[in-house]
Amino acid sequence: MRWLSRSYLALVYLLLYVPIVVLIVFSFNDSRTGFNWGGFSLRWYESLFNNHAMVQAMWNSLWLALTAATVSTCIGALTALALHRYRFRGKKVLNGMLFVVMMSPEIVLAISLLGLFLLLGLKLGYVSLLLAHVTFCLPFVVITVMARLSGFDERLPEAARDLGASDFTMTRTVLIPVIMPALMAGWLLGFTLSMDDVVVSTFVSGPSYEILPLRIYSMVRVGLKPEVNALGTLLLVFSLVMLMLSQWILSRSKQ
Amino acid sequence: MMLSIKQQPFRAAVLVLVWGWLLFLVLAPNMLVVGASVMTRNPSTFISFPLNLDAYRQLFNPLYLEVFLHSLYMAAITTLICLLIGYPFAWALSRVDKRRQMLLIFLLIVPFWTNSLVRTYALKLILATNGLLNSALISLGVLDEPAQLLYTEGAVIVGLVYLLLPFMVLPLYSVFEDLRQDVLLASHDLGAGRLATFKNIIVPLTLPGVLAGVMLVLLPAMGLFFVPDILGGSRNLLVGNVIKNQFLDARNWPFGAAASIVLTLTMALLMFAHRLSKRRLGEEGA
Numbered sequence: 001m002r003w004l005s006r007s008y009l010a011l012v013y014l015l016l017y018v019p020i021v022v023l024i025v026f027s028f029n030d031s032r033t034g035f036n037w038g039g040f041s042l043r044w045y046e047s048l049f050n051n052h053a054m055v056q057a058m059w060n061s062l063w064l065a066l067t068a069a070t071v072s073t074c075i076g077a078l079t080a081l082a083l084h085r086y087r088f089r090g091k092k093v094l095n096g097m098l099f100v101v102m103m104s105p106e107i108v109l110a111i112s113l114l115g116l117f118l119l120l121g122l123k124l125g126y127v128s129l130l131l132a133h134v135t136f137c138l139p140f141v142v143i144t145v146m147a148r149l150s151g152f153d154e155r156l157p158e159a160a161r162d163l164g165a166s167d168f169t170m171t172r173t174v175l176i177p178v179i180m181p182a183l184m185a186g187w188l189l190g191f192t193l194s195m196d197d198v199v200v201s202t203f204v205s206g207p208s209y210e211i212l213p214l215r216i217y218s219m220v221r222v223g224l225k226p227e228v229n230a231l232g233t234l235l236l237v238f239s240l241v242m243l244m245l246s247q248w249i250l251s252r253s254k255q
Numbered sequence: 256m257m258l259s260i261k262q263q264p265f266r267a268a269v270l271v272l273v274w275g276w277l278l279f280l281v282l283a284p285n286m287l288v289v290g291a292s293v294m295t296r297n298p299s300t301f302i303s304f305p306l307n308l309d310a311y312r313q314l315f316n317p318l319y320l321e322v323f324l325h326s327l328y329m330a331a332i333t334t335l336i337c338l339l340i341g342y343p344f345a346w347a348l349s350r351v352d353k354r355r356q357m358l359l360i361f362l363l364i365v366p367f368w369t370n371s372l373v374r375t376y377a378l379k380l381i382l383a384t385n386g387l388l389n390s391a392l393i394s395l396g397v398l399d400e401p402a403q404l405l406y407t408e409g410a411v412i413v414g415l416v417y418l419l420l421p422f423m424v425l426p427l428y429s430v431f432e433d434l435r436q437d438v439l440l441a442s443h444d445l446g447a448g449r450l451a452t453f454k455n456i457i458v459p460l461t462l463p464g465v466l467a468g469v470m471l472v473l474l475p476a477m478g479l480f481f482v483p484d485i486l487g488g489s490r491n492l493l494v495g496n497v498i499k500n501q502f503l504d505a506r507n508w509p510f511g512a513a514a515s516i517v518l519t520l521t522m523a524l525l526m527f528a529h530r531l532s533k534r535r536l537g538e539e540g541a
Contacts, residue, residue: 005347006347009344009347012344012420016363019380020369020377022381022387075273078269078273082273086269086270088270090274094273094274094277097281103470105475105478107498107499108515111498111502111511115287115291115508116283116287132280134276135280138276166265167266196369196371203502203503216372217484220375221484221485228376231373232376235369235370235373236373239370240365243365
């Protein structure tokens with residue numbers, strides 16, 4: 001039984017990772033057709049960085065992910081604190097709405113936001129992308145922070161208040177340091193979700209602000225483009241670093 | 256909770272910000288979609304009065320009904336395959352020792368953090384006519400000439416399973432983690448065989464995880480329009496493709512909105528089933 005379950009695990013992991021390994025190996029392949037090994041080469045990385053529109057899209061995506069993650073972490077942290085500490089009317093509704101955002105199919109969120117932006121006459125571009133990305137990142141930040149707060153000694157904020165700290169001061173000096181690891185993990189998750197998003201961005205982006213996932217999308221729809229292998233490998237390394245960073249932050253804070 | 260006057264401004268500011276964001280960017284847009292679905296298509300303003308149910312009627316147009324049913328079918332097969340692979344996988348995962356478990360979970364969520372378009376594209380490298388799988392099968396002598404793997408229904412399903420499997424495994428893993436060994440031992444001691452234990456103890460106790468996994472896989476499997484775009488060709492469309500085409504190309508908002516409401520209702524139904532199964536467990540497990 002034991003070896004059976006072990007080898008089953010190994011098989012599934014193998015299947016999950018074969019495509020990724022193939023992608024990485026092919027990104028160093030010199031041959032254009034891509035299926036025969038033409039020797040080691042960095043030409044696809046070179047052509048990637050010589051492509052001006054591609055580099056621009058990369059910067060746009062990075063900036064969008066950076067700002068969306070930051071805004072959603074700020075709002076998400078405040079939301080989590082409010083849900084944790086305050087009693088207010090409609091708390092269940094608020095919780096429910098966050099849950100709905102997280103569970104509902106991305107495409108539903110996408111069309112509803114597109115409708116809103118067009119109704120308001122908002123030009124589709126950076127601002128519409130930012131609003132949309134913050135919205136779908138928000139529940140993930142809230143959950144991460146709430147999880148951290150749930151295992152937290154309630155007597156600490158009480159003590160701070162007994163010692164005369166105002167709510168704001170107490171939040172700044174007691175709660176924020178406690179939830180710091182969750183904030184960082186939530187930020188990294190938001191950053192990655194934003195970098196990866198295709199569905200929502202397809203709807204709410206305009207020609208004035210091209211981002212990486214949409215550029216990749218238009219490249220991979222038809223045929224095979226060796227540059228995508230190189231780009232994919234770079235993105236993989238990038239998200240691996242982000243993920244390890246967030247795991248490290250979370251595990252260090254537990255000790 | 257006691258609150259002094261001095262504490263009120265901060266609390267008020269937080270609540271206004273949070274409520275404002277959610278009302279403006281979640282509730283209002285969703286209301287808009289509901290509204291759009293009962294309005295009339297208009298080429299210049301997208302939607303206009305009078306109110307009617309034409310969009311919903313159009314869903315039952317045989318042409319679209321066929322697309323919907325085919326999409327539902329592919330999503331159902333995807334979910335079933337994810338469940339069949341994921342259930343034993345999560346079980347096996349929960350029985351590995353703790354230190355290795357962390358590493359394995361990490362390896363499972365790495366793909367989740369990786370660009371899903373790029374991963375779908377990677378599948379294309381493998382499934383293409385002169386791709387790796389065909390070459391391998393030919394050199395092994397299984398095939399004489401390359402088979403058409405790409406741009407088929409199977410390719411779309413493989414793509415969806417590949418992208419969505421972690422979403423099935425994670426909730427299942429968490430219920431298997433909670434499954435206490437003494438319950439299984441008790442079942443054994445009371446004379447139940449392996450099959451009876453599985454049927455009467457393990458399946459009911461892991462049912463909330465199964466439903467959570469089904470929910471997390473089935474709905475995206477109907478919405479991820481880029482998977483058929485890359486792997487499926489023009490015949491294997493998802494509901495997501497229909498909604499996207501109606502909104503962005505055909506500019507038929509009422510119809511797109513009605514289609515997305517059907518999707519949302521499916522989600523609501525699944526969530527209800529999930530809650531129900533959890534509640535029943537809570538009552539029995541007490």
